[in-house]
Amino acid sequence: MMNELEKELAGLIILELNLEDIRLEEVSAATPLYGEGFGLDSIDILEIALLVSKKYGFALRSDNPDNAKIFATLGGLAAYVAECRVR
Secondary structure, three states: OOOHHHHHHHHHHHHHOOOOOOOHHHOOOOOEOEOOOOOEOHHHHHHHHHHHHHHHOOOOOOOOOOHHHHOOEHHHHHHHHHHHOOO
């Protein structure tokens, strides 16, 4: 079961990266962003970081020592967004 922010982020990722083969019903907070799951690569992660910064009003920095944790799963990203968002 995903919370509203996880659903919103999953929908944005699927839409913005044109991941037509992934359905929202198939993902969960534990779904990995890299490899299996969303199957994102480093360029995709950069696009997601830009999207998040525009939508939620804060910057995801490449020098953040927690990036491996933040971008490990949908839930990790959602938790960080919930903590840092200004809108």
